[in-house]
Amino acid sequence: MTSKAIATFNPDLPVHMTFEKHDWHLLAEYWYPIALARDITEQPYGTMLLDMPLVIYKMGNELVVAKDACPHRGVPLSLGKNDGLGVVCRYHGLRFGEHGHCNRIPAHPDHKISPRFNLQTYAAVERYGLIWCSLTAPKEAEPNIPIMPNWENIEFQKLVCPTVDFQCFAGRQLEGFIDVAHFAWVHPETFGDPENTEVPDYKTIETATGFHADYWSSVGRYPIGLEQRGQEGFQWLRHFEIHLPFTATLTIHFPNDSKQVIMNAASPMTARSTRLFAPICRNYDKDLPIEDAYDFNLKIFEEDRLVSESQKPEYLPLDLSIEAHFPADRSSSMYRKLLRKKGFSPLFAA
Ligand code: FES
Ligand SMILES: [Fe+2]
Structure with missing residues (x-):
């Protein structure tokens, strides 16, 4: 030295x-x-x-x-x-x-x-x-940990999925989780419908820790093959809460007041490797084996992993002029804008 x-x-x-x-x-x-x-x-x-x-x-x-x-x-x-x-x-x-x-x-x-x-x-x-x-928060301070809706609600069953490692930047992984235009393309074997590709308009609203978005569509979330349990015409609400920098919770409103909350907490091990943690809670199907819920969600994450790991550049361009955007990208554009506002580099993390 x-x-x-x-x-x-x-x-x-x-x-x-x-x-x-x-x-x-x-x-x-x-x-x-x-x-x-x-x-x-x-x-x-x-x-x-x-x-x-x-x-x-x-x-x-x-x-x-x-x-x-x-x-x-x-x-x-x-x-x-x-x-x-x-x-x-x-x-x-x-x-x-x-x-x-x-x-x-x-x-x-x-x-x-x-x-x-x-x-x-x-x-x-x-x-x-x-x-x-x-790594730098004071030990005595209240930890700034994202809120997981309904985790404390006794009506909800709690599951903590095994972790999944993504060889990509945490920002790219998180953005895949909040993307609403890829269901038909990436998830036709789990819950997406290749015939249902159009993305209805939605809004994003800034919050103290990030933003939220309510996305209404006819894309279901039952495993395909269950014939949507006779719920043709049902409008599904996906409520996203984004907590910067790399966590989002998604509350999916199912028929009959059933709900599933998935937390996507992307932990940046390095700038190119990310460990995904995914606690889940739900107020239905509580008598079914939890392994089935793990398997279904892990299959969805695996479908996402193949795409996230292939993206180039590997960094997340916070400068919006670097990639092209369409209206269905409202959430990802908001995500990039807010990260930039926090002071992260335009080529995050190059
Ligand atoms: S390296 Fe010497 S005791 Fe750990
Ligand atoms: Fe996905």
Whole structure:
């Protein structure tokens, strides 16, 4: 390392950055899901958020989310094991317990342990069956986590889909979720109708955290083959709530006051890889096997994945002059405009 590189070394930044520094700092203030709560135990679990490798483990009731790098020689703690008193590093046995504090240095058992050996930890909470984290939000502040409609309603059954990894930018993935013109083209094998391609007009309304849109159409959401359960002529309402930068919830109003809410929370692991978290709740079909609901929704996400991963450029052009738009793109144009207003780069994230 040159002396200049040493002078600019910042332990709060990832070693390998795939984002523009400017975008990274803006993105790091937000909250993202980083794991399914059901996958987290006392044993270390490794993942990544915004290029930062993270380790997650439990100590009693405490949830610890820390940088996945031993402060001694940089070995990932996710390679180690929890012995009951903390996670033991594979290389020299340093152990990290509550609050990520180092509580043992086997080579010097009688020395006082310097706080330099403590892990760098992050604000984290569990919500909607997911572990959420922010890399720069203060730990004591109220977490700015998107609201999932009806999750607390006891009439609704809660499901948390297995995650899906997309090899694309989170902004491209999210935009696919709020796109209403692709159902006939991408989803004819799940719920779309190849004959039903026209997109009725709809509006977008800005909110404190993004915008919402109510989209009325005759495109159903029952799995094809169910003959729409005799609901010809029914007008389906899809209510989208977009929470910047990468989360949207979709409430689909089914016949007979039935509703399904899907949260699409795209977690940016790097600028080109995204882990999709999708909690779902519904007030119907509660007696059917939840595996069927997982399979159906995962099939839809898989159809979307093939398209999102193929898009070029890979970044999301916030400068609207770069791609062509038609009226049915109202939501994606609004999404791009609001991201730009937040200060993200015109070629987000090039
Ligand atoms: S690198 Fe972890 S104990 Fe040395
Ligand atoms: Fe889709």
